[in-house]
Amino acid sequence: MKKPCITLGIETSCDETSCALVSDGQKILGHLVLSQEKLHAHFGGVVPELASRAHIENLIPLLKKLFNDSKLSLEEVDAICVTQGPGLMGSLLVGMQTAKGLAFGTQKPLVGVNHIHAHLYAPFMEAKVPLPALGIVVSGGHSAFFLVSSPSSYKLIAQTQDDALGEAFDKVARILDLPYPGGPLVEKLALQGTPIYPFKAGNIKNNPYALSFSGLKTAVLYAAKGLHGDKPPLTEEEKCHVAASFQKAAFSNLFEKAMKSAKDFECQSFIFGGGVTQNQALRAVFQKSSFPCFFPDPVLCLDNAAMIAGLGYQLYLEGKTTAIHNATVYPTGVLCDI
Numbered sequence: 001m002k003k004p005c006i007t008l009g010i011e012t013s014c015d016e017t018s019c020a021l022v023s024d025g026q027k028i029l030g031h032l033v034l035s036q037e038k039l040h041a042h043f044g045g046v047v048p049e050l051a052s053r054a055h056i057e058n059l060i061p062l063l064k065k066l067f068n069d070s071k072l073s074l075e076e077v078d079a080i081c082v083t084q085g086p087g088l089m090g091s092l093l094v095g096m097q098t099a100k101g102l103a104f105g106t107q108k109p110l111v112g113v114n115h116i117h118a119h120l121y122a123p124f125m126e127a128k129v130p131l132p133a134l135g136i137v138v139s140g141g142h143s144a145f146f147l148v149s150s151p152s153s154y155k156l157i158a159q160t161q162d163d164a165l166g167e168a169f170d171k172v173a174r175i176l177d178l179p180y181p182g183g184p185l186v187e188k189l190a191l192q193g194t195p196i197y198p199f200k201a202g203n204i205k206n207n208p209y210a211l212s213f214s215g216l217k218t219a220v221l222y223a224a225k226g227l228h229g230d231k232p233p234l235t236e237e238e239k240c241h242v243a244a245s246f247q248k249a250a251f252s253n254l255f256e257k258a259m260k261s262a263k264d265f266e267c268q269s270f271i272f273g274g275g276v277t278q279n280q281a282l283r284a285v286f287q288k289s290s291f292p293c294f295f296p297d298p299v300l301c302l303d304n305a306a307m308i309a310g311l312g313y314q315l316y317l318e319g320k321t322t323a324i325h326n327a328t329v330y331p332t333g334v335l336c337d338i
C-alpha cells in the first residue's frame with residue numbers, strides 16, 4: 001500500500017494560531033486552533049502588534065502539543081506548509097520564520113500557501129465537488145469570487161472594492177453596541193427581526209461581479225442614528241430589525257452576483273470559504289439556488305491550519321515548493337491566481 005503523504009500546516013495570518021497534520025490532503029490527523037478573540041475583544045478589532053506577540057508565545061507550544069497528541073514525529077512529515085499571505089505582516093512572519101526553521105532543520109520541503117485559496121480548499125477535504133466551481137470567499141478580510149477548475153487552481157473573478165463582508169458585519173455590530181467579532185451576534189439579532197429597512201449593497205460600474213459593502217454599512221449607521229437622532233439608543237426591537245435588514249441586503253446582493261458569475265463562467269457548483277459562511281441565513285439563501293452548495297465544516301470555516309496543510313499537499317504534489325532562502329510573506333492584496 002502506498003505510504004500516505006503527511007503535510008504539516010501552520011496558520012498565523014490574523015488572530016488564530018493554528019497547526020495541523022493532514023494525510024493526502026484530506027484526512028486530518030491532528031488539528032489545533034488557539035483563538036486570540038479574548039485578547040482583542042476589548043479593542044473592538046484585531047491589534048496587529050498584540051496578535052504577532054501572541055503568535056510568538058503560542059506557536060511552538062502548540063506545535064509540540066500537536067505532535068504529542070497525534071503521536072507523530074516531525075520526521076514523518078513530508079512537507080511543511082505555511083500561510084504566506086494575505087494577512088497581517090508581523091503575524092505572517094511568525095508562522096513563516098517558524099516554518100522556515102523547521103524546513104531548514106529537517107531539510108524537508110517548504111510550501112507557501114495562499115490563505116484565501118486555502119479557505120476554498122476546505123470543502124474539497126470533505127466532498128467531491130463538481131468542477132468548475134464558483135468559489136465564494138466571505139471573511140473578515142476578504143470577499144471575492146474565484147473560478148475554481150481544480151482543487152489547486154483558483155482564478156480571481158472579482159472582489160470587494162471596499163469593505164469585506166465580515167468587516168461590514170463587525171462594523172454593524174459595533175453600531176449596534178455588540179462586541180467583536182460581531183458577525184455571529186448580528187446573525188442572532190437578525191433572527192428576531194424583520195427586514196423593514198430598505199438597505200442596499202453597492203454595485204460597481206462596468207463590473208457586474210464586483211462587490212461593495214461600505215455604503216451598506218454607512219446606510220446602517222445613518223439609519224441607526226436617524227432613528228432617535230443619536231439618543232436615546234435603539235430599542236432591542238429596532239436593533240433586531242436593523243440587523244435583519246442589513247443581512248438581507250448583503251446576502252441578496254452577494255447571491256445575485258454569485259449567480260451571474262456562475263452562469264457566465266459555466267460553473268457546476270458553489271464552494272464557500274471564510275467566517276461569514278457560518279451564517280445560517282446566508283446558507284439558506286444559497287441553498288435555494290439550482291447549484292449544489294458545498295460549505296466547509298464549522299471548524300474549517302474559520303481560520304485554521306488544516307486547510308493550509310490540505311492545499312499545501314496539492315501544491316507539493318505539483319512541485320510548487322518554495323525555496324527556503326528567499327521565502328517571504330505577502331501581507332496585502334495578493335489575491336493572485338494559481
Ligand code: KG4
Binds near residue numbers: 279
Ligand atoms: O475567515 P475568518 O475567521 O477570518 C478572516 O480571515 O477574516 O472570518 C472572520 C469573520 C469576522 O468578521 C466575523 O464577524 C465573521 O467572519 N463571522 C460571521 C459569522 N461568524 C463569523 N459573520 C456573519 N455571521 C456569522 N455567523
Ligand code: ZN
Binds near residue numbers: 115139274275302
Ligand atoms: Zn481567513
